Amino acid sequence: EVQLEESGGGLVQPGGSLRLSCAASGITFSKHWMTWVRQAPGKGMEWVANIKADGSEKSYVDSVKGRFTISRDNAKNSLYLQMDSLGAADTAVYYCARGYCSDVICYMSAMDVWGQGTTVTVSS
Amino acid sequence: QSALTQPPSASGSPGQSVTISCTGTSSDVGGYNYVSWYQQHPGKAPKLLIYEVTKRPSGVPNRFSGSKSGNTASLTVSGLQAEDEAEYYCNSYAGSNSLVFGGGTKLTVL
Numbered sequence: 001e002v003q004l005e006e007s008g009g010g011l012v013q014p015g016g017s018l019r020l021s022c023a024a025s026g027i028t029f030s031k032h033w034m035t036w037v038r039q040a041p042g043k044g045m046e047w048v049a050n051i052k053a054d055g056s057e058k059s060y061v062d063s064v065k066g067r068f069t070i071s072r073d074n075a076k077n078s079l080y081l082q083m084d085s086l087g088a089a090d091t092a093v094y095y096c097a098r099g100y101c102s103d104v105i106c107y108m109s110a111m112d113v114w115g116q117g118t119t120v121t122v123s124s
Numbered sequence: 125q126s127a128l129t130q131p132p133s134a135s136g137s138p139g140q141s142v143t144i145s146c147t148g149t150s151s152d153v154g155g156y157n158y159v160s161w162y163q164q165h166p167g168k169a170p171k172l173l174i175y176e177v178t179k180r181p182s183g184v185p186n187r188f189s190g191s192k193s194g195n196t197a198s199l200t201v202s203g204l205q206a207e208d209e210a211e212y213y214c215n216s217y218a219g220s221n222s223l224v225f226g227g228g229t230k231l232t233v234l
Contacts, residue, residue: 035223044127045162045170045213047223059221100175109158109217110175117169 002026002113004096009118016086016122022079022096022115030054030074033099033108036081038092039117048094049081050108063089086122093117128153128214128226135232136204144229146197146214152224154195158217161190161199164228165210173212174199201231209233 004027008020020036035050049060049070058070069082079096097111129147136142146153146161153159159177162170172181174190177197187202197216201208214226 037225044228045215045225046127047215047225050221050223052221057221061222095169097170100172100181102179107158107175108221109156109215109223110160110172111162111170112172112181114169114171 004098004113004115006094006096006115006118009094009120011121011123012086013124014087014122017082017084018086018120020081020083020094020096020118020120022081024077024079024098027077027098027113029077029098032101032106034070034072034079035097035099035108035111036070036079037095037097037111037114038090038120039095040089040092043092045095046092050099051079052108053106083120086120088122091120091122093119126224128216128224130212130214130226130229132227133230133232135234136201137234138204138206140204141200141202142204142231143198143200144212144214144231146199146216146226148195148197148216148224150195152216152218153192153197155219156217157192159190159192159197160215161188161197162213162215163208163210164213170213204233206233 036048098113100110100112161174
């Protein structure tokens, strides 16, 4: 079964750091774009960051630039999100998601497999 | 990187059709044919329904269809069923490998 499983969430004080992990199983992880998306309580989804299949390109939403770092280890079928200088606005459920690949092309704009999410709470 | 605009709610009776809009700008929805739609039931992960404006991944019923005109994309759900009651999100490519999501639309099946 195709599966993504996030871990590493928790309660952290403002200014603190967390490292989220996303473990993939049953998929060809290394050929897909991977994305982190977050959903604050009662809010819609927000794209956070993505990384190309080979790790050569990374992009971030403006609000996390300079604070968050996305990375991947294709040998371990794993995706990561290092989050530093956390603030209350970062409180959310964080999902990792796999970019969809058709027979012809792999997309970074469509995500076909999502994890169940890991909750990050920033509070003193 | 402003969020795309979706109506907060939509509704329809079983068997009817309902259309949900997703409005952006020429820098995202209007500028690229890379709009996707997702369905999310409470407490569940999102499910991809539509990609590249009109295409459906295998396994998604053809009751779900997508379109775009100018800066507005739309998702139409035909033959509404009770299990279609969920939150629906759009997202669009916004250039420079960035994405933007809509605020979500809660679809109620009356």
